[in-house]
Amino acid sequence: MVAPTPVSALLHAVAVVKAGVFTVLKVAVYVFGIDLLGTLAATTWLAWVAAATIILVLWSLFKKTTSKRGSRTLL
Known part of the structure; x- marks a missing residue:
């Protein structure tokens, strides 16, 4: 990623890290279903x-x- 340091830090902190959390959550919902995840x-x-x-x-x-x-x- 080529950007000035503040922009690079913002992109890494917000876009990259948070996208991983939401991706794992969406995959878990698609694989296991929302009903099963709610009853755990x-x-x-x-x-x-x-x-x-x-x-x-x-x-x-x-x-x-x-x-x-x-x-x-x-x-």
């Missing part, structure tokens, strides 16, 4: 893991401080 016990477990991951990442984000001022920032 793993969906509840997966939802809890996703929620815990979101909470842990937000907690670590709010805990992070900048080195210049020591103030709490989101980015």
Whole structure:
């Protein structure tokens, strides 16, 4: 991929990585069917893991401080 660094990073972060997640999901729906995927016990477990991951990442984000001022920032 030939592009300036910010554009290349954006394309890689959004287009390439996210496309893989959606492709795996679509293939799973086509192969197994939406009814089977909805009745799996793993969906509840997966939802809890996703929620815990979101909470842990937000907690670590709010805990992070900048080195210049020591103030709490989101980015």
